[in-house]
Amino acid sequence: AQSVTQLGSHVSVSEGALVLLRCNYSSSVPPYLFWYVQYPNQGLQLLLKYTSAATLVKGINGFEAEFKKSETSFHLTKPSAHMSDAAEYFCAVSFTGGGNKLTFGTGTQLKVEL
C-alpha cells in the first residue's frame, strides 16, 4: 500500500525566506508524486508532479521538488516566500496500475509573515 507522511502540520516563514515543506512516501512500486495547493474555500490545484522523468521537478509559482529515492522523499521548496503563498499544501502518491488513485498526506498549513 502507498502512503505519504507530511512532517509539520503548520509551517511559518517570513516573507522572502526559503519555504521547505517535507513529504516522505512509502510505496512498494515506483511512485508518482504530486504536490497540490489549497486556498481557503477552494479546490486543490496542482503545483507539480513527478512521473519518473527528471528527479528535479519545477512547478508553478516558483515551486520545485526533488525526488530522492534513497531518502523516499519529495520535499517542496521555494527560494523566496510571498504572502500569496499562504495556503495548505498536500503531498500525494499514486502508482502505475493504480488507476490514478491518489493517496494524500494530511497537509501542511503554510503561514507567511511580514
Add this chain to the structure above:
Amino acid sequence: EAGVVQSPRYKIIEKKQPVAFWCNPISGHNTLYWYLQNLGQGPELLIRYENEEAVDDSQLPKDRFSAERLKGVDSTLKIQPAELGDSAVYLCASSLGLNSDTQYFGPGTRLTVL
C-alpha cells in the same frame, strides 16, 4: 476552458435528512472522482468512474452513500440518511483517465449536518 463545477457550494441539513451533490467535470475528461475531505485532513477517495462505470467504489459507505454518472458526464453523490459525522467537504475531480494524469479539482461542497 471551464473547470470542474460543483453545486451547491454549501449545504446545511438536519441529521437523517437526504442530501445530494452535483458535479460537472471538464469537457472530454473520461474519469471522474469523488473525494471526502474531513477538517484538517487530506482528501480520501470515495469512488472513481471511468465514463459511466464505477471502477473503484471500495471506500464508499454503501449503506447510506450512492453515486451515479449517467451518460458518462455529470455525476451525483447522494447521502441518505445523513449523520453528524458526514459533515465534511465533498470534492469532485476529473482527469483524462491515464495513469499519472493530472486530476483537476472542483471547489467542493461543504456539508454541515446538525
